Amino acid sequence: MSKKIVRNMILAGCVALLIMMMIQGAFAQQGVWTVPQPERMWAVTDIQHIGSLSINRDYSHSYSADRVIEERTHSFNANVSAGNGNTRIFDVFSVAPTTRGSQFFVNTIIGYNPLNMNKLNASAPRLMGSEGTYIGDSYTGNSELCAPAVRVCGVMGSQFDLKRGVVHSTTSTNTPMSLASYDFSSTGEGTVSTGFTVVSGSGDAQTSYSQKIKVEGEFERVDYSASFNPR
Amino acid sequence: MRKSGNTEVMAASACILFIMLSLAQPVSAIPPSEDPFRIKTSTDITCSGSVTDSVSFDWAYTNKNLSDNTLTNDERVAQIRYDEHTSATDGYTEFSKEFTADGLNVPNLHVDKKVGFIANQSMTGGLDSTEDTGIFIASAGITGGGSGTGGLCIWSQHACVPPSCEIAVAGSQLKDVTRVNSHTITSMQTSESPRLHHEITAKGAMWGDNQTYGAGTVSAGMKVDVREGNNCNNTVHPLGSRLRYTTISTATGQWNSFAKSMTYTSAISALQIPGQYPLFP
Numbered sequence: 001m002s003k004k005i006v007r008n009m010i011l012a013g014c015v016a017l018l019i020m021m022m023i024q025g026a027f028a029q030q031g032v033w034t035v036p037q038p039e040r041m042w043a044v045t046d047i048q049h050i051g052s053l054s055i056n057r058d059y060s061h062s063y064s065a066d067r068v069i070e071e072r073t074h075s076f077n078a079n080v081s082a083g084n085g086n087t088r089i090f091d092v093f094s095v096a097p098t099t100r101g102s103q104f105f106v107n108t109i110i111g112y113n114p115l116n117m118n119k120l121n122a123s124a125p126r127l128m129g130s131e132g133t134y135i136g137d138s139y140t141g142n143s144e145l146c147a148p149a150v151r152v153c154g155v156m157g158s159q160f161d162l163k164r165g166v167v168h169s170t171t172s173t174n175t176p177m178s179l180a181s182y183d184f185s186s187t188g189e190g191t192v193s194t195g196f197t198v199v200s201g202s203g204d205a206q207t208s209y210s211q212k213i214k215v216e217g218e219f220e221r222v223d224y225s226a227s228f229n230p231r
Numbered sequence: 232m233r234k235s236g237n238t239e240v241m242a243a244s245a246c247i248l249f250i251m252l253s254l255a256q257p258v259s260a261i262p263p264s265e266d267p268f269r270i271k272t273s274t275d276i277t278c279s280g281s282v283t284d285s286v287s288f289d290w291a292y293t294n295k296n297l298s299d300n301t302l303t304n305d306e307r308v309a310q311i312r313y314d315e316h317t318s319a320t321d322g323y324t325e326f327s328k329e330f331t332a333d334g335l336n337v338p339n340l341h342v343d344k345k346v347g348f349i350a351n352q353s354m355t356g357g358l359d360s361t362e363d364t365g366i367f368i369a370s371a372g373i374t375g376g377g378s379g380t381g382g383l384c385i386w387s388q389h390a391c392v393p394p395s396c397e398i399a400v401a402g403s404q405l406k407d408v409t410r411v412n413s414h415t416i417t418s419m420q421t422s423e424s425p426r427l428h429h430e431i432t433a434k435g436a437m438w439g440d441n442q443t444y445g446a447g448t449v450s451a452g453m454k455v456d457v458r459e460g461n462n463c464n465n466t467v468h469p470l471g472s473r474l475r476y477t478t479i480s481t482a483t484g485q486w487n488s489f490a491k492s493m494t495y496t497s498a499i500s501a502l503q504i505p506g507q508y509p510l511f512p
Contacts, residue, residue, distance in 0.1 A: 200268060205292035209270050209332065210285075217280010226272040231335065 042094035049087045053080040055129075057093070063101060070101040070176045071136035076129070078110055083125030085114040101175040106133070111166040112188075124163065126190065131169055132157025137176040137230075152230055154198040156182035162190035169194075181227040189218045196226035267334025276326040281319060288313040288332055288340065302371045304465055309421035310367040311340055321356035322409075323349045337420040340364075344417075349436050350409040358408040358447070364417050365400035366427050368497070374463045392499075393460035394468055399495040401429035401453035408447030412436045425497035429453065433489040444485040451491040452479030459499060 039061075047053070060073040072095075080087050091108045112127035134155050141149035160167045165188010173180040184194040195212040215222050276282055288311070291297060295306040302308065317326065325347040332340045342362075350356030372394035381387065403415055413433040420426050431451045435443035454477045461471025482489050 196272065198270065204295065204297050205290070205334075206297060207268055207270075207290045207332075207334070208288070210287045211272055211274075211330075212283075212285050213274060213276070214283045215276055215278050215280070216282075217278050219276065219278035219280065221275060221277040223275040224273070227270070229269045231267055231269055 045091040047089045052082045067140040068176045069138045073134040076131040078129030081125045104173045106171045109168045127162045130159040133171045148203050150202045152200040156196045158194040160192045162188050177230045179229045184224045186222045191216045198228045270332040272330045274328045282324045284317045286315045307370040312365045314363045317360040319358045321351045337423045338418040340419045342417040344415045347412045360405040363402040368397040370395045391463035395459040395499045397457045399427045399455045401493050403431040403451035406448040410436045410446045428494045430492035448483040449489045450481040453493040
C-alpha cells in the first residue's frame with residue numbers, strides 16, 4: 001500500500017512538473033533576449049537502494065544582459081560505502097529562465113539506515129557527502145537612473161558524514177539582486193556542517209555575513225535557514 | 232483504507248502542485264539596489280555531543296564614498312559589527328538563534344540567542360560562548376544645512392552640527408561552563424537614532440523539575456567612547472565634549488542567576504529639519 005502511495009506521489013510530482021513547464025512556457029517573453037539565456041531544465045531523482053551508492057552532480061551557468069551578470073554554480077555528491085545499509089534519495093533540481101536571469105531551485109532529501117548498526121565498528125558503512133551553491137550577481141550601474149554598481153556573492157551548503165540519519169536541504173535563488181534562501185535540516189548520528197556566507201558591496205556600502213555550524217554526535221534536530229535579499 | 236490512500240495522494244499532489252506553481256510565477260524585474268539589504272537566519276539545534284556555531288557580520292556605509300578612506304566635508308560613516316562564537320563539547324546542548332540584519336528598517340540588527348547546556352559526567356565537557364557587538368559612527372559634521380523641502384526651513388539653513396565620533400561596544404561571554412541556561416538579546420541601529428543594546432540572563436539548567444546552579448564563568452560588559460566638536464570649522468576641530476564609560480561584570484563558580492542589560496543611545500544632535508511626515512509610518 002505504501003509503495004503504491006509513493007508511486008502515486010512520484011507520478012503526481014511529474015504531472016505537476018509538466019504543468020509547471022507549460023505555465024513557464026505560457027509566460028515566457030519570446031524575443032526579449034538578445035543574448036543566450038540560462039536554459040530551462042529540471043530533473044527528479046528518486047532512489048531507494050540497499051548497498052553501496054554514489055551520486056554526483058555539477059552545474060553552472062553564467063549569463064549577462066542589461067548591465068547584469070548572473071552566475072550560479074552548484075554541486076552535490078553523496079556516497080555510501082559497501083554494506084547492506086538502506087539509502088533513500090529524493091531530489092528535485094530545476095533552472096527556469098525568467099524575464100531577467102533565472103530561477104534556480106534544488107531540494108534534496110537523503111536518508112540512510114545501516115540496518116545492523118554496530119556503534120563500536122569505526123569502519124562501518126556511512127553516508128558521506130556535500131552540497132553547495134554559489135551565487136554571484138553584479139550590476140554595472142545606470143547613471144541615468146542614478147543606480148550605482150552593486151556586486152553580491154553568496155555561498156551556502158552543507159557536509160554530512162552519518163552513521164544513520166536524514167539530511168534535507170533546499171536552495172532557492174531568484175533573479176539577480178533578489179531573494180536567495182537556503183534551508184537545511186538533519187537528524188541522526190554522525191557529523192553535519194552547514195552555513196551561509198554573503199558579501200555585497202557598492203560605492204557607499206559594504207556588507208558581509210558569515211555563519212558556520214558543525215554538529216557532532218547524536219542529534220535529534222539541526223534546523224537552519226538563511227535568506228538574503230538586496231531589496 | 233482506499234479512501235484514505237487517495238486523500239494522501241491528493242494532498243501530496245496539491246502540495247507539489249502548489250510548490251511548482253509558486254515557482255512558475257513570472258518574476259518581475261527587481262531594480263538592483265546597492266542597499267538596503269535584509270539577511271535573516273534561523274538556527275535550532277538539539278544534540279548530545281559537540282556543537283559549534285560562529286557568526287560574523289559587518290555592515291559599513293556612508294553618505295559619500297566608502298572606498299576613498301577619507302572623511303570629506305559633510306560626510307557621515309557608520310558601521311555595525313556582530314561576532315558570535317559558541318563551542319559546546321561532550322554534553323547535551325539545546326541551541327537556538329534568530330538573526331536579522333536590515334539595512335532599511337530599525338533595528339538594523341536584532342539577534343535573539345538561547346543556549347542550554349549540561350556537560351557529560353566526564354571531565355572533558357564544557358561550553359564557551361562569546362558575543363561581541365559594536366557600532367561606530369564618524370561624522371564630519373554638517374555645515375551646508377539641510378536638503379529637500381524641509382531643509383528650506385529658515386532654522387535649518389546654514390545650520391551647524393559639529394563633527395563627532397561615537398564608539399559603543401558591548402557583549403557577553405560564557406567560559407568553561409558545565410551547566411547553563413542562557414538567553415541574550417542584541418539590538419543595534421545606526422540608520423535612525425543610533426542605539427546599541429545587549430542583555431544576558433544566565434542561570435542553571437533544569438535537571439528534571441529542579442533548577443540547578445549555573446557552573447563556570449559568565450561575564451558581560453560595555454564600553455562607550457564619544458567625542459564631539461564645538462564648532463563647524465572645516466579645518467580646526469576643537470574638542471567640545473568627551474564621554475567614556477566602561478562596565479564589566481564577571482561571576483565564576485556556581486551562580487543562581489546572572490543578569491545584565493546595557494544600552495547606549497546617541498544624544499548627538501541632528502539637523503533640525505521638521506520631521507513630522509508621515510504621521511503613520
